[in-house]
Amino acid sequence: DAKTTQPTSMDCAEGRAANLPCNHSTISGNEYVYWYRQIHSQGPQYIIHGLKNNETNEMASLIITEDRKSSTLILPHATLRDTAVYYCIVRPVYNNNDMRFGAGTRLTVKP
């Protein structure tokens, strides 16, 4: 089963930052934190991943706490098209097979 805990749902106002939390208290030192999202029934879309340091790309920022037991995905300026289910996944660094999707957080961006 998934090694992460996420809120079931969240709302965000369009144009505002969406901050999606994830708890992964049992994470080990050789496990990544990955974020994907799924819009309607489309295929999961890769967003970002990190190991220890905070990461930023064109889609989002990932903030990982110093003890690595939790992280936050930040969408800096949410749009209606960001409405989706967001999955936080802990995955071993050297085992690409072990991707376990949980229930995720359903983010609704409202006008």
Next chain:
Amino acid sequence: EPEVTQTPSHQVTQMGQEVILRCVPISNHLYFYWYRQILGQKVEFLVSFYNNEISEKSEIFDDQFSVERPDGSNFTLKIRSTKLEDSAMYFCASSPTSPKGTDTQYFGPGTRLTVL
């Protein structure tokens, strides 16, 4: 930007029939996967494939399922005798290197399989 593609987008079949779902992974990727998602449920891992053999499979991937890379571009999932409970979205994914690599999986748009 390169993408994983899947065909068909929707497949309807009768119970007991064989179906083949097709995927074209990203061209320089070497490692391929199938997942499924029953309506309203989680995305579940089925199988991974590397170097022309199965690398890992879940308990869902029983003898009714098989995978193949018939040529240099396609990756297929065959279900020999479909059951009603096989109705689901099936997603193909690929990643650049071996299972012991650090690479990200990229997913296709999925095939919706409906078994009547």
